[in-house]
Amino acid sequence: MTMDIDLGVLRIVLLITLSATVLWLLYRRFRYNTLMKHVPVVRHAELTSIQVGYHPTRLHLSLKLPHAQELGAQVLNDRWEQLHDWPRAIHKAGLQQWELPLEGLHDGIYYLRLTSVGQSTERQFILRSA
């Protein structure tokens, strides 16, 4: 008798658990598909122009920010080693002009890397002071 009751209870518990698991899996799938369709990538800063200035050596950047966001910038050499790193900071939306000092770099090919959350932009520039 006790065994019968235990098995009956166990069967009900298993049925409930199975149903809950199926519902949870369906919800996860639904959530994933909804996110895929309705939450696209957050727009990243557009690097609209990059120009090198000399005496002193510096980079002039024009940026278009679709919304306020945290951005960081690094300069890398052609072996992909980081030479300069400017601290990340939150910048306002809109058009912006940045001037980044590049003292101590010799002539050559370098890369500017602009990073936000989950996205980065790399752009080559050449220093040619002579």
Next chain:
Amino acid sequence: MLNDETKDRLRQRLNDVHDWPSVYMFKFIFEPQTERLDSVTALFPAEVEILRKYSAGGKYLSLTVREVMMSAEEVVERYNKASEIQGVIIL
């Protein structure tokens, strides 16, 4: 839009190389116009990692997107949507 033969071939190759789910790397090349860039990034969910790389003269932009894909079918579908965007080269 990809035709059925191309989709089948792509699906077959993906299944040969990957065990799903797997981190898949999408690559696109196009002239950097905002509308085009928005159309490509809109194909992907918010949590993906995107690297943009400009050509030396800044005339072309390559976009590398890394995303966890659940099956070859999902990858094929993503490529199919990307192929509808004008002026985008899919690698």
